[in-house]
Amino acid sequence: MGMGPARTVQRRRTGRLAGWLAGAVGLALAAGGALVAAPPSPPPAAASVGGTSVTILIERGDATQGFSTPTVTVAGDGTLSVTNLDTYDHTVTSVALDSAGVPLFDVKVLHGTTMAIPAVDGLASGTYEFYCRFHPNMRGTLVVDRAGGGTTGVEPAYDQSLVVPSVLTGSHLRLRMREAHVRVLPTGPRTPMWTYAGTWPGPTIRRPAGRDTRVTFINDLPRGAGAMSVHLHGDHHAAKDDGQPTRFLIQRGRSRTYHYPLTYGGEPEPSSFFWYHDHRMDHTARNNWRGLQGMFVVKDADGRTLRLPTGARDVPLMVADRSFNEGNRLANPFAAGPQMVHRHGEMRFTGEHAPPNDATTGTHVLVNGRYLPHLDVSATRYRLRLLNASSASAYTFALSDGRPLIQIGTGNGLLPRPVARPELLLGPAQRADVLVDFHGEEGTRVALRSVPRTDSTAGTGSRTAPLMQFRVQGAARDPSLLPTRLPTPELVRAPRRVTKTWRFDLTGDPRTGSAWTINGRAFDPDRVDHRARLGTVERWRLRNTSDVTHYVHIHAEQWRTLSRDGRRPPPWERGLEDTWKLDPGEVVEVAARFTDYTGAFMIHCHMLDHEDHGMMARFDVVP
Structure with a gap:
C-alpha cells in the first residue's frame, strides 16, 4: 500500500510474491502436497468525473455497489464535497497518512446530507486513494491537479516498540477492572481507558488444556460504567460462566469468579487462541471500545511435538481501531444517535439516525494497544496469533514483501494442514494462527498491513491501513519446523437435515x-x-x-x-x-x-x- 500521492491503494503484485508462494508450495509438494496455496483475485475497474467544483456522490445502495463517482478530479483551486443519498452513514477517508499518522482527510457524512472536504485545499498535485471506513468495499480515487506545493502522504515511522501483554499462568487469577491511563499514541498524554488490571489489552492468560482455571473479575470502574459481564470467546464452559448479557452481572464494587475447565466432553480442549471481553447487553460496543479486552491461550503438547515456534517467537497480536480527540482522549461515538427501546418484548431502534448506526470504526488501527509499532525479530521462524478485536472493521492481513502467511490454525485449534495465504481476511472476533519465516532476511524491514479485500465484490470490504513493522536482526538458532500435516481433533459427523x-x-x-x-x-x-x-x-x-x-x-x-x-x-x-x-x-x-x-x-x-x-x-x- 503506497502512502503518498500517485500510489494506488491496490497492492502491487511483484515477482517476489510468486517466488515466496512457489517456495512454500514446493516445500509442501516435496513433503507430499500437504500445503495448500490460496491465490488472490483481481479487483474491478471504475469510472470518473472531474471539474473545479466536484462532488463525490453516494446513492442509495452504494454500501454494496461502491461510490457512484469513484474517480474525481479537482483542478486548480477547486473544491470537493460529498453528498450522501443513501440510508446509511458513510465516510470519505484518505488512505495516505500525514506525518502524525492521521489520514489526510476523513469526513463523516450522515445520510441525507452534504459535507465539504476542506483538507483537499492543502493537498499537493497527485493521486490519492480514498474509501469508506464503515463500508471499505467503497473505494475511490481523487486526482488533484494544481500548481505549487502542498501536503502529501508519508510512510509511517513505526517508532513505538510493540508491547507484548504480560502473561498470567496461575490456576486462580484475579483481574481488577479499573480506569487507567495507558500509552497508545507515540506522543502526547496517555489515554484514559477502562482496563483489565490497568493495561490494554489486559494480561494474556496462558493455561494448559484440561487444567481447571478460575478467574475472578472485580468491577472497580467509574460509577457511570454500570454492571459488567465477561465472555471468554471461543471456550466451552457452563452457561453461568459464559458472560450472559443480562444475568450474572458484576455490579460496581462487586466481583464474580468464572470457572473455565478447559475441557470438552471430559477431554482436554485442543490448543486454542481465545479472548475475553465485555458482553453486557446494549453496551458491548461501548465497553469494548473503552478497553475491556484481553487474550487467552490454551496450550497443549502439540506445539512441542510439532516443533512450532515458542517463547518470544510465539507472539499474540490484537488488532483494533480507535479514534481520538484532543489530549489523546478516546472519541465517544456513543454519546448521541438513535436509541434502542423495548415494545411488547421486542427491541426497536428509533431516533434521528435510524436505521442503526452501521459501524463504530476508528481512524487509528492499533496493534496490542499501540499505534504503528515495530518488533525486532531474529532471522528465524515466528508464530503470530492474530486477533481482530475491532467492533466493526475487517482486515485483510498481508506482508509488504509479498511473502505468504502460513496459516496453521484458527482460534479454536489447528487445521488439518498448513495453508499458504498471500492475504488473510479476519472480521471482528475472528482469529488465525500463522507462521512467518524470516530466514535469510537479515537487515530488512517487513510491514504487516491491511489491504483491500479481493475475494468478493458483494461483501463489505476490509480496511486499508499500515499495522506494524518487523525489523529483522541477525540470524539465530531456530529449532522450529514448518509441519506438513497437523493433528486435528475429530470433527463431528453432521446429520443431512438442517435443524x-x-x-x-x-x-x-x-x-x-x-x-x-x-x-x-x-x-x-x-x-x-x-x-x-x-x-x-x-x-x-x-x-x-x-x-x-x-x-x-x-x-x-x-x-x-x-x-x-x-x-x-x-x-x-x-x-x-x-x-x-x-x-x-x-x-x-x-x-x-x-x-x-x-x-x-x-x-x-x-x-x-x-x-x-x-x-x-x-x-x-x-x-
Missing part, C-alpha cells in the same frame, strides 16, 4: 425505526428462539439476507464448518470455528454436538453495533 436456520437482516422502516434482526426479530433476553437437546448433533444454516456483511458468532460449542454456499469450505475453514463471515446472500452450514452443559447461550453478529442494536438470539441447551 435450524438463522436469518440475519435489517427489519423495519428506516424512517420510523428499525433493528438488526435474526429471523425477523430483535433480541429479547427472555425469549428462547431455539432449544437443542444435550448430547445431540445439530446442523444449523446461517443465511445473510441483508445488504452488508455480518460476522456471526455462536457460543457454547466448538463448531465444524460444513459448507459455504453449498460448496466444501475453503482449506482455512476445515478446522473448528466459532465465528463466520457472511457476505450478502451468503449461506454457511455448521454443526456441533451439544456437550456437557445445559442452559442459555447466544448467537449474534460480532459487529458489536449490530449485536447491541438487536442482532442477537438466545438458544437453550436442554436435558
